Amino acid sequence: MSSAIPHEALTRAARVALGDAARITAVEPLHGDASTRRYLRLRLAGARVPTAVAMLLGEGRFAPASDELGGGAASDELPFLNVGRWLAAHGFPVPAVVADRSREEGFLLLEDIGDLTLWAAVEADQERTRPLFTDAVDLLARLQIAGVRHPDPTCVAFGRRFDGALAHAELEHFLEHGIETRHGRGLSDGERRALVDALAPCETPFVEGPFVLSHRDYMAWNLHVQDGRLRMIDFQDALLAPDAFDLAQLLTDRTTIDRVDAALAVELVDRFRAAMTDAGLPLAPGFEKRYHRCVLQHALKVIGRFYFLERVRRRPGYLAYLPAVYAVTRRTFAALPELAAAQALVARHVPELAPDHA
Numbered sequence: 001m002s003s004a005i006p007h008e009a010l011t012r013a014a015r016v017a018l019g020d021a022a023r024i025t026a027v028e029p030l031h032g033d034a035s036t037r038r039y040l041r042l043r044l045a046g047a048r049v050p051t052a053v054a055m056l057l058g059e060g061r062f063a064p065a066s067d068e069l070g071g072g073a074a075s076d077e078l079p080f081l082n083v084g085r086w087l088a089a090h091g092f093p094v095p096a097v098v099a100d101r102s103r104e105e106g107f108l109l110l111e112d113i114g115d116l117t118l119w120a121a122v123e124a125d126q127e128r129t130r131p132l133f134t135d136a137v138d139l140l141a142r143l144q145i146a147g148v149r150h151p152d153p154t155c156v157a158f159g160r161r162f163d164g165a166l167a168h169a170e171l172e173h174f175l176e177h178g179i180e181t182r183h184g185r186g187l188s189d190g191e192r193r194a195l196v197d198a199l200a201p202c203e204t205p206f207v208e209g210p211f212v213l214s215h216r217d218y219m220a221w222n223l224h225v226q227d228g229r230l231r232m233i234d235f236q237d238a239l240l241a242p243d244a245f246d247l248a249q250l251l252t253d254r255t256t257i258d259r260v261d262a263a264l265a266v267e268l269v270d271r272f273r274a275a276m277t278d279a280g281l282p283l284a285p286g287f288e289k290r291y292h293r294c295v296l297q298h299a300l301k302v303i304g305r306f307y308f309l310e311r312v313r314r315r316p317g318y319l320a321y322l323p324a325v326y327a328v329t330r331r332t333f334a335a336l337p338e339l340a341a342a343q344a345l346v347a348r349h350v351p352e353l354a355p356d357h358a
Contacts, residue, residue: 005040006105010054013099013109014047021046030115041112051112052098055080078102079156080236086155090146092139093231113231119220122259129259133250135230136223137268140215140246141275147213147240148281157213162241167206167297171199174304179349181307187349195349198342202297205242205290214241219253244287247272248294252332254302254324262331292335299329303350326352 026043036058098109347354
């Protein structure tokens with residue numbers, strides 16, 4: 001993808017979608033994600049709306065797999081559009097697609113849902129933490145319920161699975177970058193095998209399930225608050241995943257633990273359980289253990305991911321998030337006493353994960 005902004009193409013698309021008199025008066029880069037996509041806010045005059053957001057698409061934009069690890073065969077439709085269509089059809093609060101120029105010119109125009117993430121909202125006003133996270137848990141329950149009741153083979157999310165192979169690949173990502181890239185040396189075969197074996201239990205939810213429709217990146221950064229209502233973004237990697245996975249991400253993101261303490265997390269897990277039971281879809285036994293193991297698997301992946309982004313991709317700033325991720329990981333190990341030996345083994349290479357680390 002060229003670094004240049006396609007001003008003329010964006011203007012043409014805006015005029016077709018938003019009125020012949022539409023013109024762009026300003027272009028503002030928006031904070032993006034860790035992918036090759038870029039986001040721009042277009043300030044408009046002569047259009048039916050004052051602003052729109054341009055998603056400029058990077059390489060491999062039609063691949064159905066995550067940008068993080070790649071893999072999978074190419075799709076004939078942008079996953080963002082495919083998954084977004086199913087979500088919109090079932091009443092989920094996703095941004096409307098204003099114009100699709102993904103194939104012809106490598107961008108989409110989207111409804112502007114503002115800049116206020118769930119996380120920013122609770123940072124600005126701590127009193128909003130419980131109600132907004134409650135709304136997020138309720139929205140997640142709705143997603144799982146709709147996925148069970150309305151599976152659709154034309155939606156790519158129902159045809160791919162966060163299985164044991166992918167969970168293991170993410171564990172290897174942690175070993176490669178969270179340890180080897182960090183220290184600038186490879187693990188010996190014996191060290192690697194010992195770590196893989198010790199951490200194998202955190203992969204079991206991805207082998208055994210049960211599997212449900214999952215956003216896959218259901219975190220406070222990927223939920224926006226607009227006029228008091230939650231809006232969902234970054235859903236292009238949706239797939240079938242363990243029932244505890246999205247909830248684990250939501251409540252244990254790298255910054256969430258600063259607001260969602262252990263007591264509130266228990267309350268929210270109970271609310272999720274009640275919502276599923278009320279819908280006639282009670283959670284399978286062992287949910288708490290699946291939840292903590294999903295947290296651990298994800299936290300370890302994130303540690304590796306941040307070293308990869310900072311040291312390999314040369315994107316500065318990610319290592320600054322690691323103290324919070326280490327805190328999540330230590331807290332999760334404490335909730336899984338059967339993995340005490342695994343924690344001790346990992347802490348030899350990542351001392352911040354030792355139980356007594358200050």
